[in-house]
Amino acid sequence: xxxxxxGMALAVVMVMSLYLTASYYNKTIRMDELEKCVxxxxxxxxYLDMKSDMKHTNETLKTNFITGLKERLKSKGDITVNIIKAxxxxxxxxxxxIEKYSxxxxxxxxxxxxxxxxxxxxxxx
Numbered sequence: 001x002x003x004x005x006x007g008m009a010l011a012v013v014m015v016m017s018l019y020l021t022a023s024y025y026n027k028t029i030r031m032d033e034l035e036k037c038v039x040x041x042x043x044x045x046x047y048l049d050m051k052s053d054m055k056h057t058n059e060t061l062k063t064n065f066i067t068g069l070k071e072r073l074k075s076k077g078d079i080t081v082n083i084i085k086a087x088x089x090x091x092x093x094x095x096x097x098i099e100k101y102s103x104x105x106x107x108x109x110x111x112x113x114x115x116x117x118x119x120x121x122x123x124x125x
Contacts, residue, residue, distance in 0.1 A: 023104055027111065030075055030101065035113045038097050041068035046119040049088050058086045061093055069097070077101035084114070091119035 045064035062083050073079065077099045084094040094116040103109050 019104065026104070027109065030077070030099065031111050031113070033073070033075055034097060034099055034111060035115075037069055037072040038095065038113050038115050041065050041072060042093050042095060042115050042117045044068050046091055046093055046117055050091060050119055057088050061086045061088045065093060065095060075099070075101070084116075093117050 042065060045061055045068055048064050049061050065083075065086075066081060069079075069081065078101070080098040080100075082096040082098070084096060086093050094114075096112060096114040098110060098112040100108060100110050
């Protein structure tokens with residue numbers, strides 16, 4: 001009887017540790033993907049805006065960022081994008097992205113990242 005109780009307790013501990021490991025891994029993977037996608041989208045939208053011959057408008061910069069982020073992000077979750085500052089003339093883009101997703105047990109989790117980038121365009125003389 002003692003051995004059966006010990007075996008059941010050990011099985012419960014193992015399942016709990018596997019669940020915690022999977023939850024931590026899931027959060028780490030999502031956070032890493034979110035940070036990389038936001039960083040790359042900010043950088044690409046600024047470079048695209050600076051290289052284009054069109055007027056540098058704030059709306060174009062915002063649209064380029066959101067489009068790039070949609071293309072890159074593969075995880076399923078609710079994404080909220082807050083554009084803190086966008087200035088196409090100065091080459092400035094500051095954003096905050098929040099992702100809400102369901103954990104393995106259905107609990108709502110939230111991760112966020114904020115990135116700011118400034119690009120300078122030098123003119124050759």
